[in-house]
Amino acid sequence: MKKCFISLAGLQRWLNVLIDTQKHLYAPVNKGAKVDFGRVASADEIVFDHIQTTQSAKSVAFPRTDVLFSYEKEKGKVQLENADLTAYPETVVFGLHPCDAAGFNPLGAIFNWDYKDELYNARMERTVVITLACTKADEYCFCTSVNGGPGNTVGSDIQLTPVKDGFLAEILTEKGEALVKADEAAFEADRGDVKEKYLVKLPEKFDIKTVQEKLQTAFESPIWKAQSQRCIGCGACAYVCPTCACFDIQEDAHGTKGKRLRCWDSCGFALFTLHTSGHNPRQTQAQRWRQRLLHKFSYMPDRLSVRGCTGCGRCSRACPVDMNIAEHLRSI
Amino acid sequence: MEDVLIEKKPAIAGNSFSGELQKTANELLQSGEVELFIGYEEGTRFPRPCFIASTDEVGKLIFDDRCTGNLAVYLTRKDLIGDKKVGITASYFALRSILRLLTEHQIQLDKLVVLTVSAEKEVIRFATTDDITAYLQTAPIPVREDDKALIEKLNAMSREERWEFWSAELSKCFKCYACRAACPMCYCTKCIVEENRPQWIQPWASTLANIEWHINRAMHMTGRCADCGACGAACPLGLPIHLLSHQIVQEVTDNFALDVNQAVSGDNALSTFKPEDKENFIK
Amino acid sequence: MGRLGGALMSEFEPKIVAFVCNWCTYAGADLTGTSRIKYASNVKIVRFPCTGRIDFMLLLKAFAEGADGIIVSGCHPNDCHYTSGNFHARRRWVIFRGLLNFMGIDVNRIQFSWVSAAEGAKWADVVNGTVTTIRELGPYTEYRKAADYLVQQDKSIIDGQEALIKSVSSL
């Protein structure tokens, strides 16, 4: 790992060089009253002073709508064409927080669990992650309760920490180093800034070990019904989550040709588990809420050795009825 | 319009109206008149819905100007309510939705105790639908200044600009269906977007598929929407989709002279007609 | 209008889809033909039992699949074969048209009309009038662009797949 200093002007110049070299740069930008990731044409569009973007950055590797393959039927023959993975653009995501970068861990684990998902992996290979350590947090953030932290470097290729007059840059991977080379002059010698001094202090909201232990025997607990009463069963929490990976397969058919698509889905929807027979193994919202929490905090740690939550707090910010996940975990 | 059936309980000085509401809820639960009380409690940033089944919990009940949501959405939730007798604190718009749900035979008044807190901070209990209608016609309609400004802006735009605006906004929609889930009128067990024989609306998120979804959702609100704005408030991306529902309310009022507050009189906008209905675009 | 403009205009042959009811307008269009009244050939007629059956989604699908203009036509008020189908349809059109206009979808591209079985000449009029209007308005590419479902996300994060889509959709 190499440490450098970079000024805001230097940073913008470097990012603009990256854009000029045909890289797709995604960063937080203003979208109406909200801040969300968007493709930027110039570094000065980037927003720095928000707490959290509405959506996570997962869509760089797991877009909301993705083509798996296309097909065409001609004279009794069917032609199949897989998605051209080599056509995916070189991508840089800038300005995501450590909790988002950490999200690529569980996401990658899911997409490589039994089957190696080529689409996800091809996109990730072409993606460089530049995180911005957090100097601010709000009442929804709880990364420190799930083994993360405002300066956590897991999943980052480069991490920047806002310090006096600029940023402390930690170049963490080879991918990161390669990106720095695009405009090495923008990076100055490390000034010896102490990273921890600038990071926000975020006290733990619950003890994750205790929560996970309790969940082992909580399947039949009445708590799910009690907690889930106000949940209205939308997909907001799952769609903004950096680790939620459920998808649906759909068909965009036009006569004799079409495309097969993968699109986001959510375990919160009543139809998610509905069988063709009409039977639904998760009939109530309580069962669906239980699935959400157990999947993230019990099944995933058990099977994939990775937790399905990075403490970004997005689900709780996005929820129309304030299902605050940290609060619910604490009350288990 | 004075109505004797409305019991007015003036707030006791030095006691908040939340206290008054808690007292009422307590009485209802204690007497067994209701088994479940749906109201608001303090949330992380804003009040949030809460469900109270025992008198020990009434202490968390609140109701104030921030409680603008539409709790009527829970009244059709069979897994929550079952056959229970339910009490509810309804905001102005939730009262409209309750009238509408009654018209559509989705709820029964004899299993429901409807309360509201007036602008004068009085807890009001409604005995009949006429009481609700009367209240709606005299109580001030809560205004949303931001919406008013945006509507004016949109109406001043050219058609091309409006298309630009809506196609850009709706292209962001990722089809989480929070707007649908938050709407008391979207109680269908299978929504049009989930219909796949034929597949009317492409179920994935993309500009036209999103536009078609929102046209359908808005059209289904014809004569039913309470104009509560809960759909837009629920949207995690902050898309102003409640303005589409609002436009529908506007069209219904302007063209068919139907009053949203009279919903219970049985007038349905699209399943009825008048031979003398006016239009100016049919050749 | 310059020469080029005129040339382009005359090159553009609008695609128009007409959704009509079986009992009045369809019969009326038939009469137009048997009376040998000349009218534009740009219209594809889709026949329905009644205007009440014409779902608004059909109109949207027609635009998405390439129509530049749409005609919706049925029996005059009080003449509906099923008594009130057209009255119901009229209400739906009022709302639908208002909503589309609010969303900036071009309602001038949809012509609603009442054409009875005896009004062969009126049908020719409606069609010719619509063709002229649409010719002036030009092709409805604006709407179809939105239908091209994966090329549109210019500003959004998912346009990482734009290149891919182009390669796939060039099939």
Ligand code: SF4
């Ligand atoms: S927890 Fe909130 S965001 Fe998630 S499904 Fe329930 S209501 Fe929707």
Ligand code: SF4
């Ligand atoms: S459509 Fe929106 S504004 Fe209308 S009743 Fe439903 S939630 Fe309220």
Ligand code: SF4
């Ligand atoms: S959008 Fe229409 S079909 Fe879907 S739930 Fe709402 S009313 Fe029902």
Ligand code: SF4
């Ligand atoms: S809540 Fe917003 S993002 Fe979700 S489906 Fe509705 S408009 Fe789209």
